[in-house]
Amino acid sequence: MAPRVLLVKPPEASRFNFGTFSLAVLAAAVRDIAEVEILDATRLGLAEAAQRIAERTPRWVGITTMALSSLPPAAELVRRLRGAVPDAHLVVGGHGATMLPRIPLEAGAHTVVLGEGEITFRRLLQDERSTDLAGLARLSGGELLQGPAAPQVAPLDALNTPAHDLVPEPEDGVHLLETSRGCPHDCSFCETTRFHGRRWRYHTPARVAAEVRHLVRDLGAWIIEITDDNFAASRRRVLEITRLLRREDLPVFFMLSARADDLLAHPGLLPAMAGARMLRISVGVESLDPGLAVRAGKSLAVGDYARLFGRMRELGMFSVASYIVGLPGETARARRKAVELAVAAGSDAAQFLPLYPFPGLPLPAGNDSYDPDPAAAADAERFTREFYAHPAVIARLTRAASGGGVRALLAGGTLAKHPPPTCSA
Numbered sequence: 251m252a253p254r255v256l257l258v259k260p261p262e263a264s265r266f267n268f269g270t271f272s273l274a275v276l277a278a279a280v281r282d283i284a285e286v287e288i289l290d291a292t293r294l295g296l297a298e299a300a301q302r303i304a305e306r307t308p309r310w311v312g313i314t315t316m317a318l319s320s321l322p323p324a325a326e327l328v329r330r331l332r333g334a335v336p337d338a339h340l341v342v343g344g345h346g347a348t349m350l351p352r353i354p355l356e357a358g359a360h361t362v363v364l365g366e367g368e369i370t371f372r373r374l375l376q377d378e379r380s381t382d383l384a385g386l387a388r389l390s391g392g393e394l395l396q397g398p399a400a401p402q403v404a405p406l407d408a409l410n411t412p413a414h415d416l417v418p419e420p421e422d423g424v425h426l427l428e429t430s431r432g433c434p435h436d437c438s439f440c441e442t443t444r445f446h447g448r449r450w451r452y453h454t455p456a457r458v459a460a461e462v463r464h465l466v467r468d469l470g471a472w473i474i475e476i477t478d479d480n481f482a483a484s485r486r487r488v489l490e491i492t493r494l495l496r497r498e499d500l501p502v503f504f505m506l507s508a509r510a511d512d513l514l515a516h517p518g519l520l521p522a523m524a525g526a527r528m529l530r531i532s533v534g535v536e537s538l539d540p541g542l543a544v545r546a547g548k549s550l551a552v553g554d555y556a557r558l559f560g561r562m563r564e565l566g567m568f569s570v571a572s573y574i575v576g577l578p579g580e581t582a583r584a585r586r587k588a589v590e591l592a593v594a595a596g597s598d599a600a601q602f603l604p605l606y607p608f609p610g611l612p613l614p615a616g617n618d619s620y621d622p623d624p625a626a627a628a629d630a631e632r633f634t635r636e637f638y639a640h641p642a643v644i645a646r647l648t649r650a651a652s653g654g655g656v657r658a659l660l661a662g663g664t665l666a667k668h669p670p671p672t673c674s675a
């Protein structure tokens with residue numbers, strides 16, 4: 251009889267639904283050898299999550315951790331499950347557990363899957379007693395046993411279509427689509443390349459077009475968010491994808507993330523993307539201080555970004571820039587000028603985030619945990635507020651909101667979320 255497997259996104263503050271999506275991808279890789287269910291416990295309390303898991307009497311429970319911040323709630327859930335489902339094999343995977351496997355193991359997990367899970371988890375289900383530790387971590391008498399890296403799925407088209415039928419319809423109408431994994435670049439603060447290595451793997455354009463067709467025609471997707479870290483890593487692939495998509499029923503728009511110099515590498519790229527309704531693009535700028543940017547691995551200047559965001563505006567696209575506060579080596583002067591330079595770069599929207607340290611990154615002086623530096627976190631929040639209160643940004647968003655199309659829709663939504671300050675005089 252096929253083993254009962256329950257894949258769980260644990261209760262946590264993060265409302266990201268990338269976690270249940272990655273579980274749907276994992277489920278598709280093992281559902282031919284197991285009876286798989288997915289539980290999105292994000293909004294449940296720990297006791298209710300444990301009870302719902304126990305009711306399903308799973309033989310295996312797989313818990314995903316999207317980041318280091320997912321580890322405390324995942325560990326707490328594991329502690330409860332040791333009593334609630336004493337016969338189940340508890341497995342924890344994902345980015346957080348891969349970085350610090352000891353935390354879920356000390357909480358009582360039997361196994362941590364390191365790196366991507368499709369091959370390793372399948373092997374584990376097929377042979378629970380195997381002593382081959384490739385891609386796994388376990389505790390033995392308090393000692394951490396960690397195997398070598400497991401093979402990665404290649405080519406990526408070997409993956410089955412995600413098990414959309416096992417996860418609830420997205421409440422916000424935003425369906426997720428993975429078209430590639432990893433990134434060929436090597437930014438110093440980036441956790442993606444630590445997780446996947448600097449090996450960029452991708453679905454072929456034909457597979458991407460087929461998945462979009464399924465999402466739009468069969469599942470009624472009207473917004474599709476591409477989960478890739480850098481969708482534009484290969485301009486040839488993007489051009490072919492957009493050529494194929496223009497023959498398909500398209501969603502209202504796609505949202506995606508891409509690196510600025512990849513977007514600027516070919517003059518035909520942005521128009522092709524706009525033609526395929528790729529209309530909301532997030533760009534990781536990180537820093538506009540020249541020295542800091544080069545050290546981080548992003549060396550474009552303010553003028554380059556202004557050219558990129560200006561071209562996107564002309565094409566009806568909406569740009570979102572993200573910046574990191576507290577990069578190693580950041581000076582007080584660089585931090586003071588961050589908002590002014592972000593306004594000059596000219597993206598429609600911007601978010602400032604504190605540096606999220608992780609194992610392997612040099613920690614800022616005085617910081618001995620993997621939590622963001624509180625001063626950087628406070629500044630990041632303030633800088634985001636200051637960006638949206640700036641007259642140039644308000645004018646840009648107001649102009650966009652009074653125009654038409656998706657750009658107007660997104661600009662209006664941004665103004666509603668960050669209303670301009672009112673004059674109290």
Ligand code: SF4
Nearest residue numbers: 433435436437440479
């Ligand atoms: S471009 Fe983005 S995904 Fe690629 S290494 Fe840099 S930060 Fe990571």
